[in-house]
Amino acid sequence: MNASEVISDLKRRFPGEPEYLQAVEEVLGSIEDVYNEHPEFEKYNLVERLCIPDRVFMFRVSWVDDSGKVRTNMAYRIQHNNAIGPYKGGVRFHSSVNLSILKFLAFEQTFKNSLTTLAMGGAKGGSDFSPRGKSDMEIMRFCQAYISELWRHIGADTDVPAGDIGVGAREVGYMYGMYKKMARENTGTFTGKGIEFGGSLMRPEATGYGNVYFLLNMLETRGIDIKGKRVAISGSGNVATYTAKKLLSLGAKVITMSDSNGTIYVPEGITEEQLDFIFTLKNVYRGRIREFAEEYGCEYLEGKRPWGCPCDIAMPSATQNEIDGDDADTLLANGCFAVSEGANMPSTPEAVHKFIEARILYAPGKAANAGGVSVSGLEMAQNSQKLSWTAEEVDQRLRGIMKEIHNKCLIYGKQDDGYTNYVKGANIAGFMKVARAMMAQGIL
Ligand code: NDP
Secondary structure, three states: OOOHHHHHHHHHHHHHHHHHHHHHHHHHHHHHHHOOOOHHHOOOOOHHHHHHOOOOEEEEEEEOOOOOEEEEEEEEEEEOOOOHHHHEEEEEEOOOOOOHHHHHHHHHHHHHHHHOOOOOEEEEEEEEEOOOOOOHHHHHHHHHHHHHHHHHHOOOOEEEEEEEEEHHHHHHHHHHHHHHHHHOOOOOHHHHHHHHHHHOOOOOHHHHHHHHHHHHHHHHHOOOOOHHHHOEEEOOOOHHHHHHHHHHOOOOOOEEEEEEEEEEEEOOOOOHHHHHHHHHHHHOOOOEEEEEEHHHHEEEOOOOHHOOOOOOOEEEOOOOOOOHHHHHHHHOOOOOOOOEEOOOOOOOHHHHHHHHOOOEEEHHHHHHHHHHHHHOOOOOOOHHHOOOOOOOHHHHHHHHHHHHHHHHHHHEOOOOOOOOOOOHHHHHHHHHHHHHHHOOOOOO
């Protein structure tokens, strides 16, 4: 395989899909050498079969808003690869959602799920529907309309959706309810469900906690203690808030959180009481992070991301491409020595290059945020057994999985100078398992 030729060809065939091409380019750049050590991969054209999704569902969703107006949105489900298990990946509701973004997320998910040690393939879905400012009834009607089309294509052993941006416990509940009604079965099918109907303890916490566990593993390689370290977090949703919660319990200082309108900056670190305020603000009142600054009188950086605030560690937990090359320069100039990604592909290729050049600890999302889908996998296991595990048991397994992913990154990502390139490590480890499974199953 010649990675640049493959990319050129994909660019020609899929123009106008920049996020998808960005994700593919990053992975192919890392795996090219290993791939070429296996001529049988090329003979079976594994690379194209791995980059192009198995299938894409694309459809219009119509729903009625509270004023009686009929609204339409575009909706999607990308079933990327099921070589190692049923398709599995979240659903995103955000005005920015398009085919390119969901194809990049489904592609990434395939490698991430491979890293988790569990049997899950890769998928992603969503819609350009924005839940912001919508009533509960509007959200419910939209979720039901989305599932009334999608339900035929998903199932506990076929394709298992979950949450992502704009999709939390409320939306999963509405979607799962409609799915059950249409499919007339009760085997799980969604993860991130409520505890009362098959959800797993620790699933809400899993992505944020898992990212902190991964960070602790990285810090340990350099003998660094997390206590007292200043951590800049972006976002104030599921991943960001549980990352902050775990960090506070370990004595770190969370100095920023944000939303798409701006950033709060608290140099002394937010308190647990203040974090509770953010949980309520975001999950109950569905308010803006600016209201935190009004309540506590801290600095509010309107329209800005957190990366200009001096920190030791950055944990981007909002969205893709939220750290660009200039942000990376600022972080490094301010002494940031670790970046662990809660979001998917939050750093642009230029930023990633700068972090690796600077030899800081840098964990890509597909490794660092894999705790979320890992506990989703554990939710599927509990549903199959018709049992519920304790929070301690799930947390212990989550820690074990994050350690295992870290170990794999060390094995495949160690450079001659001793530096661990976690991007390379995660990509190669994730790729090899999927590649072997695809080879064993023939040309499909
Ligand atoms: P939420 O919807 O709970 O929170 C998203 C947060 O990011 C909000 O604060 C939102 O602000 C902000 N945000 C979203 N889009 C943008 C944007 N374009 N610019 C600036 N800020 C933005 O989502 P999650 O916490 O679940 O997801 C966050 C990230 O983590 C995503 O990249 C997701 O793919 C990834 N992830 C999530 C997992 C999970 O288990 N939930 C698992 C693995 C990865 P606002 O309210 O203003 O929109």
